[in-house]
Amino acid sequence: MSQALQKTVNIRLVSTIRHPNVQQETINLETKGTLTLKGTQHYLVYEEVQDEKVVRTTVKLSGKTALILRSGGVKMRLPLEHGELQTGSYDTPYGTLMITTNTKQLHFDEGHFQVEYELIINDEVAGTYTLELIYTEAE
Numbered sequence: 001m002s003q004a005l006q007k008t009v010n011i012r013l014v015s016t017i018r019h020p021n022v023q024q025e026t027i028n029l030e031t032k033g034t035l036t037l038k039g040t041q042h043y044l045v046y047e048e049v050q051d052e053k054v055v056r057t058t059v060k061l062s063g064k065t066a067l068i069l070r071s072g073g074v075k076m077r078l079p080l081e082h083g084e085l086q087t088g089s090y091d092t093p094y095g096t097l098m099i100t101t102n103t104k105q106l107h108f109d110e111g112h113f114q115v116e117y118e119l120i121i122n123d124e125v126a127g128t129y130t131l132e133l134i135y136t137e138a139e
Contacts (some may be wrong), residue, residue, distance in 0.1 A: 005037040008138040011046050019127040032138060044113075044135060050074060059133065061108050066115060080115055082106040097121065104128075111135055 013029040033046030042061040047054055053073025060067040068078040075091035080103045090097045100120040107114045113133040119126045 007035055009033055009035045009044070009135040010138050011044070012134045014130075014132045016130040017127055018129075020125070033135070035135060035137075042108075044133065047072075059113065061113055063108065064106065066106060066108065066113065080106055080117055085120075 009032070011029075011031050011033045013027070013031075015027040015029075017025045017027075019025075029048055031046050031048060033044055036043040036045070040062060044059040044061065045056065047056050049055070050073055055073045056071050058069040058071075060069070064082055066080040068076070068080070070076040070078075076089065078088045078099070078101060079086035080101055082103050082105065084103065086101045086103070088099050088101060090099050102118040102120060102125075103115060104118065105114070105116040111134060114131070116128065116130045118128050
């Protein structure tokens with residue numbers, strides 16, 4: 001069994017959110033995180049603060065699929081696979097909400113991940129999301 005390779009990385013995240021009938025919102029984040037390589041799987045882990053709560057995000061990347069897991073101040077499971085509807089979950093104070101992703105584009109190569117997907121709640125498109133992660137080894 002091979003040993004996992006782990007290194008500290010600088011991460012730049014750009015997220016664009018387009019909700020129906022609402023002005024587009026763009027979020028930029030620069031932070032440090034950890035990249036772990038296990039076989040062909042890449043795991044990118046970083047923390048950010050949202051609404052004064054720490055949110056830990058893990059992005060599991062492989063060739064044609066990705067999985068975004070968030071824990072802490074926000075708890076979410078967001079599976080992404082190009083051309084496939086995937087079911088995930090988002091925890092709210094009122095219970096767990098089942099969500100669906102419809103991935104329009106997914107691209108991953110070393111140091112760069114980009115995805116565009118529709119988020120579907122109760123059979124309606126709640127918004128279209130674009131996420132780009134660029135990471136480089138920290139000095």
